[in-house]
């Protein structure tokens with residue numbers, strides 16, 4: 001089935017199959033700021049990932065503040081806890097391709113008389129599981145890119161040239177159980193990624209759609225869009241969700257992967273996962289150790305090939 005023309009779709013957030021055409025999904029994100037993907041991860045992998053982080057969730061401390069209700073339990077540092085989550089969610093090919101499209105930075109610089117291009121690739125921002133317990137109140141609606149001090153001007157619609165550096169991060173939420181409005185499905189304002197920071201009124205909750213997902217379904221979102229965990233008004237359901245964020249290679253990670261994931265755990269992953277965690281350079285020269293690629297520090301067996309190179 002060929003996808004409908006994006007401009008002819010009704011407003012709101014669309015639901016696409018896991019094998020949807022990448023360009024189509026990117027167009028939906030540019031229009032709406034978010035998209036649901038049916039069955040992105042198998043139920044079996046979701047259950048396995050849950051098993052790998054359950055103990056950490058159960059032992060989480062209560063949050064002291066309003067960002068999370070006290071009923072929400074988290075498991076941060078998820079790459080160190082759950083190889084299944086890492087390989088099936090963080091490294092998911094569709095999510096990775098979306099992040100590459102929105103978050104790769106290409107710039108030209110004079111280098112003496114040469115004009116050099118530098119390409120900084122995206123890397124992991126944060127990896128957390130979240131379980132909202134019965135009675136948990138909705139989070140304040142927020143933009144996750146406030147973390148990176150990303151200030152937006154209001155635009156009518158996405159423009160590829162003007163907006164190529166507009167986004168600083170993109171998120172992947174995967175349902176760890178059946179997610180409903182009643183058990184705290186993420187609230188999201190379609191199109192709010194286009195809003196300016198100078199709006200005089202706060203985000204209006206009545207504009208929200210709520211994530212309604214089966215286990216293994218995903219919600220992919222630009223970090224500039226207003227959203228928040230919903231109220232869990234059930235008596236007995238725990239809303240389980242995995243949240244992954246990826247950011248631009250030269251911005252500071254929300255969750256420090258070098259300290260959040262013990263090096264002995266990190267070393268068990270393939271090199272491409274280590275590079276995505278930040279054991280790689282953001283070109284031209286962010287993240288060096290001994291003025292070289294940090295991969296040699298985590299995988300010293302590669303050191304024989306190490307040499308100094310121009311930035």
Ligand SMILES: O=C(O)CCC(=O)C(=O)O
Nearest residue numbers: 130185186227228229230
């Ligand atoms: O729990 C959710 O649905 C969203 C969580 C969230 O937005 C956050 O922690 O920043």
Ligand SMILES: [Fe+2]
Nearest residue numbers: 142144227228
């Ligand atoms: Fe958020």
